Amino acid sequence: MNRWFAKLTCLLLLVAALPLAAQDLASYEKRVSVKTLPNGLTVVLWRRPEAPVFSFFTLVDAGSAQDPLHATGLAHMMEHMAFKGTPDIGTKDYAAEKPALQKVEQTYAAYEAERIKRVNQDPQKLAQLKNAWEQAIKDADKYVVQNQFGEIVESHGGVGVNAFTNYDETAYMYSMPSNMIELWAALESDRLMHPVMREFYKERNVVMEERRMRTDSQPTGRLVEQFLGTAFMANPYHRPTIGYAADLQSFSASDAAEFFQRYYVPSNMVIGLVGDLDPAQVLPIVEKYFGQLATTSKPEELFTDEPAQNSVREVTLHDPSQPFYLEGYHRPSYLAPDDAVYDAISDILSNGRTSRLYRSMVRDKKIAAFAAGFTGFPGIKYGHLFAFYGVPLPGHTNEEMQKAVHEEIDKLKTQDVSDEELQMFKTRTKADLIRGLASNEGLAQQLATYQTRYGDWRELFRYLDRVDKVTKADIRRVSNQAFAETNRTVGIIQTQTASSHPAPAASKGAEQQ
Amino acid sequence: MSRRVNATLSCHPERRRRCAAGVEGPAVLTRSHFLSVLFCFLLLFTAFSPAQIKPWNQIQPPALPAFKPQEPIRVQLSNGMVIFLQEDHELPLIDATARIRGGSISEPANKTGLTDLYGEVWRTGGTKTKTGDQMDDFLEARAAKIETDNQSDSTTISLNCLKGDFDAVFEMFLDLLHHPEFRPDKLELAQEQMYTEISRRNDNVDSIVHRESRIIAYGKNNPYARVAEYATVAAVTREDLLNWHQQYVYPNNIIFGITGDFDAKAMEAKLHQAFDSWQKGPEAKAPDIKFTEPKPGLYFVRKGDVNQSSIDMLDLGIERSNPDYFVVTVMNEMFGGSFSSRLFNHLRSGKGLAYSVGGGVGSGWDHPGVTNIQMQTKSASTVEGIQGLDEEIDGLLNNAATPEELKRAKDDILNSFIFQFDTPEKVLREKMAYEFYHYPLDFLERYRSEVEKVTAEDVSRVARKYVHKDRMAVLVVGNDTEFDKPLSTLGPMQELDITIPPPPASMMQQGPGGQ
Numbered sequence A: 001m002n003r004w005f006a007k008l009t010c011l012l013l014l015v016a017a018l019p020l021a022a023q024d025l026a027s028y029e030k031r032v033s034v035k036t037l038p039n040g041l042t043v044v045l046w047r048r049p050e051a052p053v054f055s056f057f058t059l060v061d062a063g064s065a066q067d068p069l070h071a072t073g074l075a076h077m078m079e080h081m082a083f084k085g086t087p088d089i090g091t092k093d094y095a096a097e098k099p100a101l102q103k104v105e106q107t108y109a110a111y112e113a114e115r116i117k118r119v120n121q122d123p124q125k126l127a128q129l130k131n132a133w134e135q136a137i138k139d140a141d142k143y144v145v146q147n148q149f150g151e152i153v154e155s156h157g158g159v160g161v162n163a164f165t166n167y168d169e170t171a172y173m174y175s176m177p178s179n180m181i182e183l184w185a186a187l188e189s190d191r192l193m194h195p196v197m198r199e200f201y202k203e204r205n206v207v208m209e210e211r212r213m214r215t216d217s218q219p220t221g222r223l224v225e226q227f228l229g230t231a232f233m234a235n236p237y238h239r240p241t242i243g244y245a246a247d248l249q250s251f252s253a254s255d256a257a258e259f260f261q262r263y264y265v266p267s268n269m270v271i272g273l274v275g276d277l278d279p280a281q282v283l284p285i286v287e288k289y290f291g292q293l294a295t296t297s298k299p300e301e302l303f304t305d306e307p308a309q310n311s312v313r314e315v316t317l318h319d320p321s322q323p324f325y326l327e328g329y330h331r332p333s334y335l336a337p338d339d340a341v342y343d344a345i346s347d348i349l350s351n352g353r354t355s356r357l358y359r360s361m362v363r364d365k366k367i368a369a370f371a372a373g374f375t376g377f378p379g380i381k382y383g384h385l386f387a388f389y390g391v392p393l394p395g396h397t398n399e400e401m402q403k404a405v406h407e408e409i410d411k412l413k414t415q416d417v418s419d420e421e422l423q424m425f426k427t428r429t430k431a432d433l434i435r436g437l438a439s440n441e442g443l444a445q446q447l448a449t450y451q452t453r454y455g456d457w458r459e460l461f462r463y464l465d466r467v468d469k470v471t472k473a474d475i476r477r478v479s480n481q482a483f484a485e486t487n488r489t490v491g492i493i494q495t496q497t498a499s500s501h502p503a504p505a506a507s508k509g510a511e512q513q
Numbered sequence B: 001m002s003r004r005v006n007a008t009l010s011c012h013p014e015r016r017r018r019c020a021a022g023v024e025g026p027a028v029l030t031r032s033h034f035l036s037v038l039f040c041f042l043l044l045f046t047a048f049s050p051a052q053i054k055p056w057n058q059i060q061p062p063a064l065p066a067f068k069p070q071e072p073i074r075v076q077l078s079n080g081m082v083i084f085l086q087e088d089h090e091l092p093l094i095d096a097t098a099r100i101r102g103g104s105i106s107e108p109a110n111k112t113g114l115t116d117l118y119g120e121v122w123r124t125g126g127t128k129t130k131t132g133d134q135m136d137d138f139l140e141a142r143a144a145k146i147e148t149d150n151q152s153d154s155t156t157i158s159l160n161c162l163k164g165d166f167d168a169v170f171e172m173f174l175d176l177l178h179h180p181e182f183r184p185d186k187l188e189l190a191q192e193q194m195y196t197e198i199s200r201r202n203d204n205v206d207s208i209v210h211r212e213s214r215i216i217a218y219g220k221n222n223p224y225a226r227v228a229e230y231a232t233v234a235a236v237t238r239e240d241l242l243n244w245h246q247q248y249v250y251p252n253n254i255i256f257g258i259t260g261d262f263d264a265k266a267m268e269a270k271l272h273q274a275f276d277s278w279q280k281g282p283e284a285k286a287p288d289i290k291f292t293e294p295k296p297g298l299y300f301v302r303k304g305d306v307n308q309s310s311i312d313m314l315d316l317g318i319e320r321s322n323p324d325y326f327v328v329t330v331m332n333e334m335f336g337g338s339f340s341s342r343l344f345n346h347l348r349s350g351k352g353l354a355y356s357v358g359g360g361v362g363s364g365w366d367h368p369g370v371t372n373i374q375m376q377t378k379s380a381s382t383v384e385g386i387q388g389l390d391e392e393i394d395g396l397l398n399n400a401a402t403p404e405e406l407k408r409a410k411d412d413i414l415n416s417f418i419f420q421f422d423t424p425e426k427v428l429r430e431k432m433a434y435e436f437y438h439y440p441l442d443f444l445e446r447y448r449s450e451v452e453k454v455t456a457e458d459v460s461r462v463a464r465k466y467v468h469k470d471r472m473a474v475l476v477v478g479n480d481t482e483f484d485k486p487l488s489t490l491g492p493m494q495e496l497d498i499t500i501p502p503p504p505a506s507m508m509q510q511g512p513g514g515q
Helices: A002-015 A022-029 A074-081 A094-115 A123-141 A148-155 A178-193 A200-216 A219-231 A253-263 A279-290 A339-350 A356-364 A398-414 A419-436 A440-454 A459-468 A472-482 B031-038 B114-124 B132-140 B163-178 B184-199 B205-218 B230-234 B238-248 B264-275 B325-337 B342-350 B379-398 B403-415 B424-436 B443-453 B456-466
Strands: A032-036 A042-047 A053-060 A159-165 A170-177 A269-275 A313-319 A324-331 A368-377 A384-392 A488-495 B073-076 B082-087 B093-101 B145-150 B154-162 B254-260 B297-302 B308-316 B357-360 B370-378 B473-478 B493-495
Touching (some): A022 A459, A032 A279, A042 A440, A053 A178, A053 A440, A074 A159, A074 A200, A074 A253, A094 A123, A094 A200, A094 A253, A148 A159, A170 A178, A178 A279, A200 A219, A200 B308, A200 B342, A219 A313, A219 A324, A219 A488, A269 A279, A269 A440, A324 A472, A339 A356, A339 A384, A339 A419, A339 A459, A339 A472, A356 A368, A356 A384, A356 A398, A368 A398, A368 B184, A384 A398, A398 A472, A398 A488, A419 A440, A419 A459, A419 A472, A419 B132, A440 A459, B073 B264, B082 B424, B093 B163, B093 B424, B114 B145, B114 B184, B132 B145, B132 B163, B145 B163, B154 B163, B163 B264, B184 B230, B184 B238, B205 B308, B205 B370, B205 B473, B254 B264, B254 B424, B325 B342, B325 B357, B325 B379, B325 B403, B325 B443, B342 B357, B342 B379, B370 B379, B379 B456, B403 B456
Parallel strands (some): A042 A269, B297 B473, B297 B493
Antiparallel strands (some): A032 A042, A053 A170, A053 A269, A159 A170, A324 A384, A324 A488, A368 A384, B093 B254, B145 B154, B308 B370, B308 B473, B357 B370
16 A cells, blocks of 8 residues: 555656646647737637537627626526527518517517506506517517528538526537638627517527526525525625526516627627638638627626625525535635635545545545535636535435535645645646647637636636646635635525425416417 | 536527437436536627628538548457557547447346446446555546446446556556456445435436336336336345456457557557457347337326426337438438427427427437437426427428428538548547447448438328327326316326335345445
8 A cells, every 4th residue: 555655656746747738838829819800809719620610609708697687687588589580580571570579679668667567557458568569579470580590500510509608608609610611700790790689578488498497496406596695695696697587577678689789799709719710711701790890898897796704694495305415605706816726625625536525425424425615606707606515325414414524624724635636636637628629619618718707818728837836835725714604605405295395486377478 | 717617508408319320328327427417507780881791691601621531440359359549649648448248238127227336336446456546546646537337238448548648547447347346345335326316316307207208118127218226226246246247348249449649550559469368258148128119198297396397208219220210310300409490490489388399209229219209398388388299290290391491401410410520539439339239330421321312201201100199108297286287188197106116124224324
């Protein structure tokens, strides 16, 4: 055993010199072209001529944290609407459709005004207004060519057509054969300039179904919504990205259009492009099409920082499902100087079978099927959480999860991690970076993300310098800072028999329309 | 900057089925997958247009440059082992997998879960000279992986490392291949994990649907549908794992693929040296499985804590070797496989009834797949949803593909064809699958030319041949207190009891949970 470890330490010294270090950045820089158009849109292009295909990743620096107060879920709704087409795509006759859509908005505004009246609501008038709105929708629907945007992309060889919204950002992505680059530029610039809010109110119902699937009908979905609502009070991370059911049933296409105009501006977007693309040919095409986007100033940051927490908070979900333990501690945003230290803590606690939580809770104590500590919850852009969770084995309890997690936290606070643990973190981070270079999709996402978050894609590599500087003392210091009792929020699922559990009240009724 | 936690929402749910030819993924949810999904929730104004900007439909894309993917080198050793070598010098990495015939469909019914345990404990139980924990320390220090896994028809052992570490990691890989120890403490640990999985299997709709739909489509005693229980997991012993290894792990049952930054000639020599002297063993025999049509009807699972129903219309599908397979993929694309498929257009965008909707006739490499046409809709539109799917199936049987629909479905497949082989690794995996299932090695090229030939008449013909409305079983998982109408208005209904059988008394002495 001793010999084994001696050998191990020796080998550790050898691998410290991995093939990829930040100084190799120069060799990758040659493959990358960065272009910021006069209107403020930035494109980062990485030439990877392995096969005649490419992937893109458009990052809009606005997520659900930017949802207006009355309209949670709006950033995500806008993401759905970006697939509904433009004046050229998705319509049989836009000239006739446009006024029909305006009518939908007018009738909806009238209906909403009556619907939200606190006093003196007139039921008969409400029914009439609802009818008028529904009729207007029927009239507008006549012009729709359904899902034509996605159809054009897919029938021209597009794969992985998708988009996502999280607290920090909204993103669009797919891959195409490289001969489709101009078509891609035409389609993507068109939807970033002229999205048409057709079929909005039916799509709202689709999103309601998404909410039921991900949040209402899943135990961990139910828990996390309540947990974040408790851990955050001022910072918009306390609201669900998918939106509250009541907001999803009230916001309008006009609200979405307003959100779009404010946040989908060139200076607030970055496009990562990776694949068999010659920058000399492609950048002029990009400039030609995306240069059409009007220059608009970057949206103002409207934001409240979370005040310091001064007491333990707790959420207990009495649920028919099996027990589950979650706890989180506030930490500063990704721009904090200690960002890489949090990554080190997460890695040492959770990465693989050598990790501390696996070894203590799964292997040795045999109380958990799985346990981990992770950062970036539920976003990174603003102050967020470093969280821990544990899945108890049958017969074991949430209390045991909590006790075991706290023992590990105490260890981090009072004893240095080992040299081997710290080195594993650094080695794995480098290797993961290399592995991440193997896919067009992944690389496009990384480039757009680092360019947006740091103003320079090179930070993808320079991050390794910050990782190299993390010390054992840093880990102890940060653990003591972050993992304080008064900075803790706990969320648990406590098992209750199904018969005594009421059906979820939220969003169970029929939709409008 | 850390990798983000799964607090993202996408516009498209993950599809349950792949339509085009490709490597079949593991047929069952593995334990690690289960644990990861468990925590997976939440989570204009242009002034004017200069002349050179073209609207999308006036752009003439140039021809795609000719692209001949690099083919892996195939070598067969005298002991029967088939090796594929695929050089890829882009990054300093090496990745290898040995796929071994024999999987869960060959395990005894009273030990269902045996290969799940084998696939885990083979690695965690270590070798004769190194514990699994020691292997973990050695590998993690190099950011390298050696892992074992299991599927319905095979098990795998794989490695992934930086090329400079290859010799050391490969030596450990061979040690684990030839001298696994299956230490009892790791078997116990893996069993505890499976008990956890069993105890939680009714918590989420997805896991209920995944399990029950296979039971309905294949029948509960069919090896493709069998479910591990406390008793069957507890019945597995270390002897069973050793015997399994003894019975199946021989070179003549193995297909070995390796890709990465190496010289193929030098690597081939290395592999000859590693494997040439390994003696042949008994051939792995695939079990003879009888497939019968599901019993048609309406099956209901009551779940009180949800506000959305999952609806799955089920039948037996086809084998991929069926000459109709190519037409079926076009039909699926048109019907339920794409952004502008009929199901997506009508039930999601048109009626706003669902976020997740899709499906088609399923296919397996060497056995019938499961035909599954599914959607998830709010409890209060459950019956409306079933009727909606019904109408779409009628439409599929009665309304031929329009020329536009047919063109679009074929274009979807043909224009994205390059993505079937745009990385050396994909080409390697594809060839390994053909070798494993005894398919012609040019299957992918054939696939393309066959899809090109498909006509609207073909689509109608296969729809009538493989989609039988009256033979389908309908599975509904939901909260019937909120349904729009009782399910019984649609016909006789059978409620399924999904209560988890408790652990046998004998097991309660020491587990689960070690109480």
